[in-house]
Amino acid sequence: MHLIAQLGHLTLETPNLDRMVHEAENLLGLRITSQNEHRVSLTSNSRRAEITFVRAAAAAVQSIGLEATSAEAVHEAKRRALRLGYEILSPEPTAAGSALGFVFRGPSGHAFEIHTAVPRDQPRDYLTSGIRPARLDHVSITVPDVRGTRDMLADVLGMKLSDTADDDSFLFMRAADGFHHSVAVVEGEPGLHHYSFETREITDLFRICDQMRHFGRRLVWGPGHHGANAQSYFTYYRDGDGCIVEHSFGMTKIDNDSIYQPEVWPTNPSPDEEWLNLWGVPPSKMYGYPGLPTSSIWKTSSAA
Numbered sequence: 001m002h003l004i005a006q007l008g009h010l011t012l013e014t015p016n017l018d019r020m021v022h023e024a025e026n027l028l029g030l031r032i033t034s035q036n037e038h039r040v041s042l043t044s045n046s047r048r049a050e051i052t053f054v055r056a057a058a059a060a061v062q063s064i065g066l067e068a069t070s071a072e073a074v075h076e077a078k079r080r081a082l083r084l085g086y087e088i089l090s091p092e093p094t095a096a097g098s099a100l101g102f103v104f105r106g107p108s109g110h111a112f113e114i115h116t117a118v119p120r121d122q123p124r125d126y127l128t129s130g131i132r133p134a135r136l137d138h139v140s141i142t143v144p145d146v147r148g149t150r151d152m153l154a155d156v157l158g159m160k161l162s163d164t165a166d167d168d169s170f171l172f173m174r175a176a177d178g179f180h181h182s183v184a185v186v187e188g189e190p191g192l193h194h195y196s197f198e199t200r201e202i203t204d205l206f207r208i209c210d211q212m213r214h215f216g217r218r219l220v221w222g223p224g225h226h227g228a229n230a231q232s233y234f235t236y237y238r239d240g241d242g243c244i245v246e247h248s249f250g251m252t253k254i255d256n257d258s259i260y261q262p263e264v265w266p267t268n269p270s271p272d273e274e275w276l277n278l279w280g281v282p283p284s285k286m287y288g289y290p291g292l293p294t295s296s297i298w299k300t301s302s303a304a
Contacts, residue, residue, distance in 0.1 A: 002176035003073040003158040007138055008065035009049055009095050010195055013056035013295055019240050020053050027215050029130025033122055041096055046120040049096035050136040059241035060295040061192035063111040064139055065095050069176055074100050077114045080156045089298050107152050108143035108190040109294045131208050133197035138181050142188030149185050161262045163228045169267055180230040180252045193291045194244035202249045205235050212237055220286040227275030228265050243291040
């Protein structure tokens with residue numbers, strides 16, 4: 001049973017709060033919904049917040065928010081997390097306007113916040129010089145134990161496997177909204193490799209490339225066309241703190257969750273079975289560099 005409806009929100013720590021917010025507004029095209037000296041939340045749609053930047057000494061991913069299907073789903077996820085021995089880091093949500101939620105530590109140290117829906121009370125349309133995507137659609141996290149994180153996402157949160165690698169070095173997990181993945185899991189040191197925004201039009205993939213020039217940014221991969229079963233078009237660049245940002249268009253939506261069968265894809269495909277990019281250009285070396293580490297804010301638990 002799915003307990004997660006979709007990716008909820010992302011909280012990132014940054015030593016460059018003003019720069020990251022400026023970039024989010026004027027490159028990504030997000031809109032500020034709340035702010036103070038230390039914390040700024042933004043969105044690209046009617047949701048009260050999709051991404052929050054927090055002033056800190058170093059760049060890191062503080063938490064990954066997953067929006068639950070209901071209040072009961074939050075309670076059930078917490079029961080499962082406790083039963084399976086996961087540490088509860090906070091008994092309260094941080095997601096803006098969420099009535100119920102909790103934060104727990106995943107098997108590789110990531111803080112996952114499970115929360116009820118944030119209010120949809122923001123303007124759907126607003127003036128921006130940026131691209132203004134449709135939504136924050138997925139994250140890609142790095143972990144030493146891919147199978148362990150897969151089991152946690154499935155056993156605690158009810159997420160389902162969409163595709164995996166033949167050597168278990170990466171996989172894609174989906175939520176109840178049916179999109180191919182809300183969380184991608186890749187082998188590596190604990191951290192956040194990239195976060196992704198779904199664009200409104202495929203031409204926005206090209207517009208973002210022109211916009212990047214004014215911010216001193218360059219593509220690290222793309223434009224391209226992912227294979228596997230995601231089938232999305234993409235561009236990737238690094239933000240001001242060094243984390244990769246993807247813009248994605250056309251991700252597959254699985255039409256029948258009950259009969260879908262995950263596929264296994266080669267980690268080292270031959271040219272005639274290339275699926276990472278159907279257009280043939282492999283990822284650059286810059287794409288392979290680590291993104292953001294996990295935050296040290298959760299070193300000690302604040303919850304019993």
